[in-house]
Amino acid sequence: MRIGVFICHCGSNIAATVDCPAVAEQAKGLQDVVFTTDTMYTCSEPGQNEIIEAIKEHKLDGVVVASCSPRMHEATFRRALERAGLNRYMLEMANIREHVSWIGKNKERNTVKAFELVSIAVAKLRNNNPLYANKFDVTKRVLVIGGGVAGIQAALDCADAGYQVVMVEREQSIGGKMAKIDKTFPTVDCSSCILGPKMVDVSQHENITLYALSEVEKIEGYVGNFDVQVRKKATYVNWDECTGCGACMEKCPSKKNIDKFNEGISKCTSINIPFPQAIPKKAAINPEGCLMLQKGKCGVCAKVCPTKCIDFEQKDEIITEKVGAVIAATGYDMFDHSVYKQYGAGQYPDVITSLQYERLMNASGPTGGHIIRPSDGKEPKKVVFVQCVGSRDPSVGRPYCSGFCCMYTAKQAILTKDHIPDSDSYVFYMDIRSPGKGYDEFTRRAQEQYGVQYLRGRVSMIYPKGDRYVVRGSDTLAGTQVEVEADLVVLAVGAESAKNAPALAEKMRISYDNYGFFMEAHPKLKPVETNTAGVYLAGSCVGPRDIPTSVGQGSAAAAKVMTLFSKDKLESDPQVSSVNTSRCIGCMKCATTCPFGAIKEVTDRAGNVKAEVIETVCQGCGICTVTCPQGAIQLQHFTDNQILAEVNALCQAQLDF
């Protein structure tokens, strides 16, 4: 074999703490290595051309690139090899940046380590074989999980491009958080006026199938061919018949249910349509509050329903859908401020969350858009906004900035003045974070034009005094303690990952971070892709995002899906298992351990049972390879011989016997 080794300086990223020329020089002594060099940027065009020229000039049949992580540039260098006429799997990479130069400052030790990583890469490459991809069919349908603004945008874009979309929404209506918001910053647009038409488009689009009040139960399969199970929860209303007239809501005697859509600031009936613009506009029964379902007595709704669509016998339904791609747009949840004991732990009626305040301001909310104190219904004259509640606070496990609270607080303060002209607003803030088009101007407008008092400092305590509340905090600019008496306190609660987000991530086999937000494939360059092929992300499930970013990501994820669907056949990864039939004894242990059902039993001409891998189904995990008692089934590109060659290269150097 003739191997070429390329050591990348990566500018000074590697060269500052690794002696690259020395590694290249030393690598000349490795078995089968006929050419080594060190280059400034191997991934750049001249760098790649150098590889291609070296392959031709030195008749190389294998290449080792020592540079950054293979998770970063393996695909780049594989393409370079292909351009030079080599098989893409005759490449090995040594990660001397993330695993060497960036984590240690001792140049001498780093250089030794870098060389050893190169030597194990060479040892493995000597056992590599060319591999060739197979082709398989794509199901050109997409599953969108979550019907917030990001999911809606993704669904509409895919549907407009002519692909079938299955949308699954956990709540009774799509719209997500945006449907609850009164106005948007910084344009002070009416939120439901700009979202509403999009929601209607979803319900009327011929390419979109909407499952509301449903959850994804199970996702199996792989890119291009996912099998999805959706649990359609019992609504006790036949939605094919329901017209959304609302007659049942008027007559329902059970009126004490917590209104989830209104963030708990009002009560609703057991049979309910959450808000007038709900999509689908269908009633559903909350079984916990329904007298008929709990006590077997009532049934008023069934009597008044003009289409007779109430069905108390309805059960959850499991629906199976075949899709080729998945877009997760599951959004976020609001931080539960009850952990802040010093702010009343959620016990003070007039200390409310920002989203509750949105519902109070919203004309379709429980007060018809009149801002009142939940305790006595009076109009507040002095409103205090407290920012960073559950953001930038490591003591409650939320060290990150939620990003949009500064902006919505400024908006709420402005709207408060619009609603109640003789009111005063105070904002306690840590820093004003307003990067975005027209954002900083907007926060300035709140202060300069609307006279909102901004106080820089954290609030240490909120306590009741008479029927008002005292907000005690610091003013770090004046260097004093301040106490503000307020009629209403609005806590700008931060965003956290949606409930059950980790469980859903596990179903989709994608990663999530410590906070439960989903991990993108690359935080800078692949913001809507995941490490699982065919699964894409949009909106706040990745981290707090404002509306324009969520919409942009919805479209971005849709574009990724369309790229995937633009091909009639996908290329399978040839790094799959393969059976050496002369060694296989037909025990089929491999088939029992395979998580994908990719191994089937066949009989050879002599009538012996043998295992056979279905190459397009195999995902290349290699569990079978370890299970096989005969070493007969080998994961290509990660065979026993290849890995043992790496181990030997690493360990035997020091053996004396």
Add this chain to the structure above:
Amino acid sequence: MSGSTGLLTEGQDLRIVGFLCNWCSYGGADTAGVARFEQPTDLRVIRVPCSGRIDPLFIARALLSGADGVLVSGCHPRDCHYAEGNFYARRRFEMLKQFLSVTGIDPERFHYTWVSASEGQRWQDVVTSFTERIRKLGPATKMAGGTGYDEECLKEIAAAVSLGDQCPCHKEKA
């Protein structure tokens, strides 16, 4: 060990072999690198697709061939890229731990854990604490060459055989 490379003269590294799954722990190690979380330099990482691909044989081979320690890391349970690879891995590693002491290898020299792709900080902690553990244990005893039999024992047997009928065990048998 550095004799073979000639690049390092003193303050030698220990030989720690890491087996990391591509999707979580290798990514976690990358995340640690990107964040410049400094780590000891003793570890050399071998990338495998899944912790379920790691044959206990690889670990035994590394330790028998002179590795001072073996560190294995995969995705957290229930978060495996291949759904259940790390469950198989966990069983195999637990079995291996039982066997290592039988083969004369200190089981402390082998450690397996779970690190996700976002846990750069955790990866730094894992590498640092495992390296410290191995440094405390010191370099592994070199597997000696020779027959593999206990020389003393062989001598005793030879002496007993030379006694012929006088050998105590011969009598017992009779």
